[in-house]
Each structure stands twice: as structure tokens, then as C-alpha cells.
Amino acid sequence: MAITSEKVERARISPMHAAKDIAVITRRNLLRNIRLPQLLIFATVQPVMFLLLFNYVFGGAIGQAIPAIAQGKYINWLLPGLLIQVAAFGAGQTALGLTEDLSKGVIDRFRSLPMARSAVLAGRTLSDLIRNGFVITLMVVMGFVMGFRYQTSFIGFVAGLLVAMMFAFALSWIMASIGLAVKNPEAAQSATFLGVFPLVFASSVFVPTQTMPDWLRTFAEVQPITVTTNALRGLMLGQEALAEFGPGINPVQALADAPSVHGQVLMSLLWSIGILMIFVPLSVRVYRRTVG
Amino acid sequence: MSKPIVRVENIVKVFKKANVRALDGVSLEFGAGIVYGLLGPNGAGKTTLIRVLTTLLRADSGYAEVAGVDVAADPTSARTHIGLAGQYAAVDEYLTGRENVEMVGRLYNLPAKEATKRADEVLHNIGLAEAADRTVRTYSGGMRRRLDLAASLVGRPQVLFLDEPTTGIDPQSRLGLWDIIRDLVAGGTTVLLTTQYLDEADQLANRIAVIDNGRLIAQGTGDELKDQMGGSVIELHVGDEVRDQAIEALTGLSTEAAAFDQYRGSLRLPAPDGSQTLLNVVRRLDERSIAVQDIALHKPTLDDVFLTLTGRGAAEAEAEAEKVTTSKRRGPRGRSN
Numbered sequence: 001m002a003i004t005s006e007k008v009e010r011a012r013i014s015p016m017h018a019a020k021d022i023a024v025i026t027r028r029n030l031l032r033n034i035r036l037p038q039l040l041i042f043a044t045v046q047p048v049m050f051l052l053l054f055n056y057v058f059g060g061a062i063g064q065a066i067p068a069i070a071q072g073k074y075i076n077w078l079l080p081g082l083l084i085q086v087a088a089f090g091a092g093q094t095a096l097g098l099t100e101d102l103s104k105g106v107i108d109r110f111r112s113l114p115m116a117r118s119a120v121l122a123g124r125t126l127s128d129l130i131r132n133g134f135v136i137t138l139m140v141v142m143g144f145v146m147g148f149r150y151q152t153s154f155i156g157f158v159a160g161l162l163v164a165m166m167f168a169f170a171l172s173w174i175m176a177s178i179g180l181a182v183k184n185p186e187a188a189q190s191a192t193f194l195g196v197f198p199l200v201f202a203s204s205v206f207v208p209t210q211t212m213p214d215w216l217r218t219f220a221e222v223q224p225i226t227v228t229t230n231a232l233r234g235l236m237l238g239q240e241a242l243a244e245f246g247p248g249i250n251p252v253q254a255l256a257d258a259p260s261v262h263g264q265v266l267m268s269l270l271w272s273i274g275i276l277m278i279f280v281p282l283s284v285r286v287y288r289r290t291v292g
Numbered sequence: 293m294s295k296p297i298v299r300v301e302n303i304v305k306v307f308k309k310a311n312v313r314a315l316d317g318v319s320l321e322f323g324a325g326i327v328y329g330l331l332g333p334n335g336a337g338k339t340t341l342i343r344v345l346t347t348l349l350r351a352d353s354g355y356a357e358v359a360g361v362d363v364a365a366d367p368t369s370a371r372t373h374i375g376l377a378g379q380y381a382a383v384d385e386y387l388t389g390r391e392n393v394e395m396v397g398r399l400y401n402l403p404a405k406e407a408t409k410r411a412d413e414v415l416h417n418i419g420l421a422e423a424a425d426r427t428v429r430t431y432s433g434g435m436r437r438r439l440d441l442a443a444s445l446v447g448r449p450q451v452l453f454l455d456e457p458t459t460g461i462d463p464q465s466r467l468g469l470w471d472i473i474r475d476l477v478a479g480g481t482t483v484l485l486t487t488q489y490l491d492e493a494d495q496l497a498n499r500i501a502v503i504d505n506g507r508l509i510a511q512g513t514g515d516e517l518k519d520q521m522g523g524s525v526i527e528l529h530v531g532d533e534v535r536d537q538a539i540e541a542l543t544g545l546s547t548e549a550a551a552f553d554q555y556r557g558s559l560r561l562p563a564p565d566g567s568q569t570l571l572n573v574v575r576r577l578d579e580r581s582i583a584v585q586d587i588a589l590h591k592p593t594l595d596d597v598f599l600t601l602t603g604r605g606a607a608e609a610e611a612e613a614e615k616v617t618t619s620k621r622r623g624p625r626g627r628s629n
Contacts, residue, residue: 011368017401024398028384028391035386035427105382109443112346114371115399 011114018116025110025123026130029097033131043093043131047086047139054078054206055146062207068251069151069240076151077241079143080160080232081205083136084225087168088200090135092192094128094172095179099188102180121283125172132168136161150236160235163268167228170275177279180286204229210244224271231268234261295360296321297451297482298328298345303354305340305506314340315351316506322499324450327477329497330486331597333610337506338486339379342455345484346376359450372400375449379456381436383428383443389415390424393443400447407446414442418472434465441472445481452476454485458492470495490597494518502597504609509601518592520600524563526570527556528587530577535559541580545572563589 013021033039059074066077101107101120110120140148140161150157178195179188202216203209203225209217220226233241243258245251298321305315314337322328330338343349344356347367356363359373383392390411397407415424418438428436437457444452457473458466473496477483487493493500494514502510502517510517526546530538535552542550542561546569550561563569570589577584590596598609 011366011372013368020401021399024395028387028395031391032384032386105378105380106384108348108378109376109382109396110399111348112371112374112376113396113399113447114368114401119399 013114013116018118021115021119022122022126025119026127029124029127030130032097033127039093043090043135044138046089047082047135048142050085051078051082051139051142051146054082058206065211065246066208067237067241067243067245069237071149071151073147073149075143075146075148076237077233078206079139079148080164080236081203081229083139083161083164083232084167084203084229085200085205086135086139087132087164088171088196088225089192090128090132091168091171091175092189092196093131093175094124095175095182095188095192096185097124097128098176098179099183099185102183103185117288118284121176121287125169125176128172129165129169133165136164136168152236152238156235159265160232163228163231163235163265166272167224167268170272170279173276173279173283176283177286180283199223199225204233208244210246224268224275227264227271228268230259231261231264234264295323296357297324297359298322298484299355299357300341300345301355303341303344303351303356305344305349305351313506315344315354317354318503318506318508320501320508320511322482324482325477325480326498327473327483327485327496329493329500330484330503331488331490331493331500332486332503333488333598333607335610335612336503338503339455340506341503342376342378342453342484342486346374346453347371372447373450375444375447375452377437377440377444377452377454377457379459381433381440383436383439385429386427388425388427389420389431389439389442392428392439393446396443397446402447410446410448411442414445417475418442418445419468432465434461434468437461437465437469438472441469445476449481451482451484454483456486456488459488466492490592502601504598504602505612510597517597524566524569524592525560525590525596526563526573526587527553527558527560527590528573529558529585530582531585534582537580538577538582541576541582542573545569545576558586 033043055075055078059078062077063072063074066072066074069076098107098121101110107120111117150160175188175192178191182188182191202212202220203223204220205225209220209226212220230242239258239261240255242261242264243251243254245254300318300320303315303318304313306313316337318337318341320328330341332338340349344351345358345363347363347370350364358370361370361373363370383389384395387395393411393415394407397410398404400407402410412421412424415421418441420435420438420442423431423435428439431439441454441457444454454473458469461469470492473483473485483496485493485496497514500512500514500517501508510520512520528538538559539550539552542559546561547564548562550559552558553560561573567589570587574584574587602609
């Protein structure tokens, strides 16, 4: 008998049944977030700290080097980028949560129950999406208090938040695969940190990419964190936020050469969808193998 | 026996990376309403067999059926009939006891109300009614194991799999868990439990299978196994100068003559009548004025079972399993007593 003759399950789990299982697991994960104070504190204090530090420490210096549309306020430039940074680091929680469940035998229990196979992973990424939504909301409120103002429309602003959430959800699935593959919580943490840290800094999150050396700039401008950050800035601040600027640069020409907001939004969504198309099936496969 | 509720035929599972034949052609079957005990040291294959039967692991070959369902072909159906409490309490620290059990009930596809009702019931039965609304973080190790058991019961499983349910908990909690398991069986649940303790298997199981190196090496009731081992043994220490005298004095008190065990430096003889044999031995030695330095009645342990069945003790079997070898076990050496 081959081990790979997997799909012979006679009893099927209906979509309704699966939805209920996902809801049960999501609720359980969220309760955990609320009851484990450290999780909530780190999930909220850390991003707020970043916001304060970057704005007040670097804001003065960098404020001169950002597009005019930000009105000289670094917070306007920074907040969309930090939302993406937080989504990227927050996704590591998905890996962490899964490895903890693995090491404590909780996943064995789930797998011995007549529940949807997909529910453990879907419930985990969904609860992390909700947690991310909470953190993003908190940061936006904090941003407004610190002087952030969107320059486009409320709809553009909300659309930006949705693009950020979509991206966060996609990253969660990458981290789910990593967590299941490395299996232990400490390894999962270093793996996600090593992966995410360079990507966040080699992007437009903190500073415009135009001052980077060519080789780095080329990389930075196509990688999903920059694309998504640009999409958010375009949606919240307007097309001008994506144009090069500075002495010797003709603003009209620069604006005409800048990547379009729609293009960046589309690219970001394509990145998210592409990631999901690869990492959802991959996570499910690793999940089956890991615990099998 | 009526239709078996668990049937295992020639199951083989090899862990290729570690090069271990964890299960090397295991076959067993038993009917509903009993406790079936799987006895063996660490690394013998107990957990692997449980994992195959609870659909967590696919066997390389062979057939396994629980409640009439082929676990490999239809795991989802099989899962509706089983409950599993593993070696570690797989409960969520940050949920209350009730939330833990309710969640599992929901995942057994009980409607929300039914899950709540059922959670109350099992928590009550298992003696956790008062602690039900505390987060599990505040529970002791024994309470966690009981909660884990409660969670495995909430779906009214036909067969309950308990993987070393009392390993690592204090003796009192252990006795408490035994009572709970007895109640369950009285209520009609079938239990397959693994254990490293002969007394646990003896206390709880109607039938016991001894597993070693992925093979069943003996099956029977506790009494049958103990008969095979010759029951209890008396071990006594006397001075070297009176040893022969003592052996002679004890003639006729047991089924065999007392034998000197060089390794332990003691005399050993079977005690077919248990403490009565011990009393007779003490009386006889006293009559002959032979001074005894130390005397004890040993009930057979897993170690004795292994010594009898395989010629090597359980600890040795365990060490061998850890060495990750696939070599066949050596022939019986027999025992010195």
C-alpha cells in the first residue's frame, strides 16, 4: 500500500462543517491572544514604539527628504510604510502559534477529531488577520493623534488599509509553511526574523528608494513590501507620493515617470494572490507531512 | 467473541530516517466493552500503534480497523468513533477547562448547546466541575491529564485510546485516574491503553499484550501473564557461610529450590502462595536459627515480564530501542532463579 494514496477518504466534510470548524479554531486562537497578556502587549506596544521612535527620532532629518505631498510631515510618509512593516513582522506570530500547538500535542488532538483538515491552518491565519486588523487600527489611531492626515479621500484611505490586510494575510501563509517546516518555536522566530528584516529595510518603508545604490534599488522596487507600501502611499497620499523629487529633478517630469498608483495596487494584489496560490497548498502539504 | 471493535492485522511501520521498524507486523483484535492494555518499555512501538489507530500516522502495510471502519481508507469516519488522550495533556493553557472541553465537543460536530451540556457532564464525571471555569494555567499536572481525558470523552467515543495516561503524574492522581477509567468501562466504553507499568495493566486491563521491538511477544489476561512468570518471588540475603544451609532448609517450601543469584548476591525462590510462602520461609529459617540479613517478597514487574519473555530486562530493551537498531532480539537467556 502506497503512503501517497491519500485521497480515498470516503466520509466528506461539507463546506458548512468546515466553516464551523474554522470559526471554532479562530475563536480559540483569539481567546488565547486576549488571555496571554504578553501577546497583546507585544502586538500593540512594539508597533506604537516604532511609530514614536521613527517619527520623533528620524522624522526631523528624513522629513526634508520625502515628497512634498507629505507636507514635510514624516508621519504622513511613515505610517503607510509602518503598517506594512507591522504586517510583515506580525506574520511571524502565525509560525510561532503553529509551532507551539505542534510541540504541545494540540495539533495531534485536532487531527484525531472528525474536523476539517484545513481548519487548523485557516483558523490560525484568520485569527492572525483579525489580530492584525486590531493592531493596524490602533496604529492608525495613534498616527492620527501624531498628526497623520490622508491627502486623498476616505475611500482611498480605507482601500489602502484593505490592501495592507490582504498582504498581511498572504504573509501569514508563508510563515505558516515556515513554522510547520522548522517545527520549533525558537527556530521559527529566527527564521521569520532573518527573512523579514532585510526585506523591510531594503524597501520604501522608511526612506524613498531613490537614494539607494542601483543594484539595491532595482531589487527594492520590485519586492512586495515596497510595492505594497507604495500602493498604500498612493492610495492615502496620492500619485505625487510615488514620484522622485529633490534638487535638480523636474517635478512634472518625475510625476509623469512615477509608477502609477493603480499599477502599484494591482502589483501588490498580484503579489498577495500569487503568494496565497503557492503557500496555501504548500502549507497544507507540509502540515500533512509534518504531523503524519 | 462478537465482532471485534478493534482489529489490527500485520501492521508494519518503518521510520526511514531513523531506520527503525517501529511496528514489525503487529496483529491483535478485541471486542467492545473491555480495557485492552498494551504493555512495553519506551520505544517498543506502543505510541506508534496508537497513532496508526487514531489516524495520525499511516502504516506502511497491513490493515487496521476501529469500530468497523478502515482507518487508512476512511479516516474521517474513524475519527467520529474514537477519543484520544495522548502522552502529554493537549489542553490549551489560556482557555478555561470548560472552554477546552466545549471546543473539542464542537469539533466533534456537536451543536453548540449539546456541546455545552456534554462538557458539563464530562467535567462533572471527571471531578473537575468546580475548576471548570478557571484557566488551565492554574491546574496541576494531574488535573490537566484529567481535563485531557474529559476532552477525549466529550464526543462519546466508542473506543478510547489512552497513551500512557498516568506517566509523569503523582501516585494519588494516578489512583484517581484509574477509578475514572474503571467507571468509563463500567459505562460501556472500550479502552485501549498503553503503559509501562505491569501493575497498571494488571489493575485496569482485561487483556494485556506485551510489545517489544514492534512485535507482540505475549497476550493474555494479567493472571495468565503472571502465571507464565511464576508469580511472586522471594529474595533473601544470608551470610555466605550459611547459604548452603539455608538452601537446604527451604527445600519443599516452594515449587523450586532456592537458587543463588550471583549478580544480586541473593537467594531467590518462587512464592506461589505469595505472603503465605514468605511466612513459611521466615518461620523455617527461624526454626533453624539461620540469620537473615534482608528478605523481601517481589511482585512481578514489567522487568520480570521482559526477563521471562525475552531474556532481557525492560531497561535493557529500552536502551536497545534507543540505540536505533533493527536487529532481531536475542534468544531467551532464561532466568537464574
